[in-house]
Amino acid sequence: MGVDLGLKAPAVSVTSTGKTKFIGNGRPNKYIRRKYKSKRSELGQAKKLNASKTLNDKEQRWMKDQDHKISRKVVDFSNIRNTARTSRKNEKNLHTWSFYRLALFIEYKAKLRGIAVEYVDPKYTSQTCPICRNRNHVKDRNYQCSCGFKTHRDRVAGMNIIHAPVIDGVA
Template structure:
């Protein structure tokens, strides 16, 4: 009996210790969420309730808003407002709002094929013959190398907070580049009245592509999925359909004779005499492809 009591006491002590070891989660960044029923926007002021000396009091805060932001806030149904601290003395209010999808009224049969890559972030080709190159792959690689070297230097200096801040800054810059490229692609599709934007599904591309010391870092930091998602939702808001096709031989198949062979660097020259840029060849084959897979990046 005494032994059983001791065992029970030991178990109870262990459970108490476990309860004491539980840590309360702490937010890394201070933020405040306010329901759409509790805030109002009038002119350049946002009013919302706060707790002052244990009592709820509504305050009005002056804001800086552009004309476009005022138009969005006044003409759309707003959701939750999120207030975050940026830098030291700056508060940023972020809003969720609903947008109605544009109905597909485009009667044109024009189709746009978009080839995504590393050296050239994106190339588009339309059935009307229009071609456009987007972004600067060399600049993107330079940015990646620059911030990677900075992180290495600060890691050796044992400054983890600076390393994290530099990584976050790099991610913000690369996201901004992807947003600009996707916006330009959708605007080009609208200009040429494209009914469909075709992309190649690059699922598992990192595991199937030939790797080397030279292209490994670029391949593993390539944000093709994020760029495809940005193109998807921007095209959807513009009333343009997005389709994904099979990526097999898109940069090797000749669109004239159908022969398959590798390109030399950026130049593609076929035995039949056809020659073009390698990435443009991919965009042409994507545009002409009938190997429909779906309308999402991942199945």
């Protein structure tokens, strides 16, 4: 199974038979973060620093809870014959705490069920055609290759991750 962690879709899982599951939703996530941010700045300006801190804690708890839910669903979608393979998209994402934590949660929950987790090099996984290995630039929601292969763009990375070379684990 390949798991692609991203911003728009927090996790996309694709099995070796092509079964796909989109997990979580990037948009409410973004919306809620923006809401908390504007509330925090209001409170900050009014020098209500305690209230601002409480709101920050609440946001952190909410995000952590999301990561627990997403990782549980990722692991529920796989079975013990799968190896869950995941990539984190780019260097910038790799070093952000939220991606790191989601990857750790997936790894932890998978291990409890005897599912091995491998991390792969994400280079070109969202561009390469899973069928003919040509690289294509994707302009809209549809991935289309000159060999005739087409699919939803968010599935491509998950499909390629299943066969991508392994890199070192988290940390």
